[in-house]
Amino acid sequence: MNTPAVQGTEARTARITGEDGLVSLRQEWLHPAIVDPEMDSMRLLSETAMRFPEALSFSSGAPYDGNHDLxxxxxxxxxxxxxxxxxxxxxxxxxxxxxxxxxxxxxxxxxxxxxxxxxxxxxxxxxxxxxxxxxxxxxxxxxxxxxxxxxxxxxxxxxxxxxxxxxxxxxxxxxxxxxxxxxxxxxxxxxxxxxxxxxxxxxxxxxxxxxxxxxxxxxxxxxxxxxxxxxxxxxxxxxxxxxxxxxxxxxxxxxxxxxxxxxxxxxxxxxxxxxxxxxxxxxxxxxxxxxxxxxxxxxxxxxxxxxxxxxxxxxxxxxxxxxxxxxxxxxxxxxxTLRPATRELAAVYLERLDTVLDALAGHFPAERHEEHGVSWNEPRGGFFLTLRVPFTADLAKMERSARDYGVSWAPMSMFHIEGGGYREIRLGFSNLAPEAIREGIARLARFIADTPRD
Missing domain, CATH: 3.40.640.10 (Type I PLP-dependent aspartate aminotransferase-like (Major domain))
Structure with a gap:
């Protein structure tokens, strides 16, 4: 008589080998980290960018590439x-x-x-x-x-x-x-x-x-x-x-x-x-x-x-x-030392940060917050800031934003460890020129205005 372990092994083998003799796997047999949908979020962001190449992307944190020289x-x-x-x-x-x-x-x-x-x-x-x-x-x-x-x-x-x-x-x-x-x-x-x-x-x-x-x-x-x-x-x-x-x-x-x-x-x-x-x-x-x-x-x-x-x-x-x-x-x-060598690069990123903050203030004036429901933090540097919006900001909405409005971003919920950030988005501005940032924020403003509050 087969032991339970042997029976389990045989059952698994029978399930993964089809009539054509080719092996296939069931997803639940893989490591839980591979199966976990939360582990797939960054890939989905990248694929969205590839599917909508004309969209201006605030969804990544890629460094500025205008200074690369073969x-x-x-x-x-x-x-x-x-x-x-x-x-x-x-x-x-x-x-x-x-x-x-x-x-x-x-x-x-x-x-x-x-x-x-x-x-x-x-x-x-x-x-x-x-x-x-x-x-x-x-x-x-x-x-x-x-x-x-x-x-x-x-x-x-x-x-x-x-x-x-x-x-x-x-x-x-x-x-x-x-x-x-x-x-x-x-x-x-x-x-x-x-x-x-x-x-x-x-x-x-x-x-x-x-x-x-x-x-x-x-x-x-x-x-x-x-x-x-x-x-x-x-x-x-x-x-x-x-x-x-x-x-x-x-x-x-x-x-x-x-x-x-x-x-x-x-x-x-x-x-x-x-x-x-x-x-x-x-x-x-x-x-x-x-x-x-x-x-x-x-x-x-x-x-x-x-x-x-x-x-x-x-x-x-x-x-x-x-x-x-x-x-x-x-x-x-x-x-x-890389500090002197990166000062020009730092100036590029700071200009882009200032451009994002200026564009956001233009489209979402603080005195009209009750009307648009949008606010944000004001970091002193780096590649990112957080935008709070009056609706649930998930991957489905991000895809609609990229497809219909030509601008993508990252839902903040994917960065929270135990839930949260559902009405926030991350804007990454490091690899967008100032003119692209201004146009991207304008597109984002149209998307936000057209998205019902929930």
Whole structure:
């Protein structure tokens, strides 16, 4: 007689093999993260943009691409090769560095460490840095290393970038959202309360994910004093802070705040960075800084980034050597600082932000709010802002907006961890020229005016 396990296996085999002998699968057999419709939202946004190419898109956060130059790729590659020669590396080793598999954690840690010191005042030894395939791999690697039990929970600001929720979902890590509290974003005392509430439930908050500077999707900035209090809470509640900082270089002059990592005196922060915004997204290169010492049973101590290399080795073996060389060349050419090199780019983004705010004020005057029911926040930088509308803003309405009005946007509900944001939309303006922004807001105003309140 077959055991239940064997019977189940046979039944499954019978169901997936058709009369033609070809295998097919049922969706419910896949991992829950693959089946979860919430994991599909960003793909649906992209597909909507492809289906309606004439629509002006506020739905993405793509960087400005008007400064891309094909000649710069070869220049920066050659600049890095020259840098290696100046360091005395033999030609054979240089060739192997570019053409062969490289170290799992990358080979431009020295250059990134210098950049972090000059741009962010972060003292990161090269061994604490891992070069990754963009932010997303950095998040996956960090989460995989930190979480080992189903009772361990990831806290995250809500609304949050969908990539962190997706990474946690793929790794079966439970997530608890902490709502932003107004224009200053995350309240440190709410973080403390959330960690203690989880302990009361028999669970443990291991880490907190946040974007302190110009958060995606809301554009909020955590003030300096709140950053200091957040570090204190993290130390007291034994929390690791996962600080994601893709937009910090693009603050207005005189408004740059120190990163959490630069203020971190207790090693409670893992810093997640990317060159997608500061260089170009096609490089698919990011990094994490994990300088926490890890001691094994024999008493040997290594930095957390070195321990996490085991996870990265299984995810991707290593990061692209050519991408590392190009980014390395950019860093060398700019004397290991990207702040001066990105000031013109920052001016582009700030002009676009100001254009969005001006256009919104023109179409939706504050004194006529009862008539149009529209309001918004006013971030000081970044790529996004949040628009509140008098109807439920879902994917179906976004598609109608793109199809019939020629303008697309992102429903804020897809960024909320545990529900919310149903009457809000995210406007991403980073890759739209000012004239396109003005036309796009005009189209959006017509869509809003024609959409019944609910």
């Amino acid at each position: 000649a710069a790729l070869s220049f920066h590659l050659e600049r890095y090769v020259k840098h290696l020669r100046e360091k005395g590396l033999p030609e054979e080793r240089i060739t192997r560095t570019l053409f062969q598999y490289g170290p799992v954690n990358g080979f431009i840690q020295d250059e990134v460490a210098l950049m972090l010191k000059r741009d962010e005042d972060i003292d990161a030894p090269p061994g604490s840095i891992m070069i990754t395939h963009g932010y997303q791999e950095a998040a996956l690697v960090a989460l995989r290393g930190l979480f080992s039990s189903p009772d361990e929970v990831l806290l995250t600001v809500s609304p949050a970038y969908v990539g962190i929720r997706g990474a946690a979902r793929m790794l079966d890590i439970p997530v608890r959202g902490i709502l932003e509290s107004g224009p200053d974003g995350l309240d440190p005392e709410t973080v403390r309360e959330s960690a203690r509430a989880l302990r009361a439930e028999g669970k443990r908050a291991v880490a907190l994910y946040l974007v302190p500077d110009f958060s995606n999707p809301s554009g909020t900035v955590i003030p300096l004093e709140a950053r200091r209090r957040l570090l204190q809470v993290a130390a007291e509640e034994e929390l690791i802070l996962l600080e994601d900082n893709p937009y910090g270089l693009f603050a207005r002059d005189g408004e740059t705040l120190p990163t959490l990592k630069s203020l971190d005196t207790t090693r409670n922060v893992i810093y997640l960075g990317s060159f997608a915004k500061s260089a170009f997204p096609g490089a698919r290169l990011g990094y994490l800084v994990a300088d926490q010492p890890v001691t094994d049973a024999e008493g040997t101590t290594r930095l957390l980034a070195q321990e996490l290399s085991k996870a990265k080795a299984m995810y991707s073996v290593g990061s692209s050597s050519l991408s590392q060389a190009v980014i390395g060349g950019i860093l060398v050419e700019n004397d290991y």
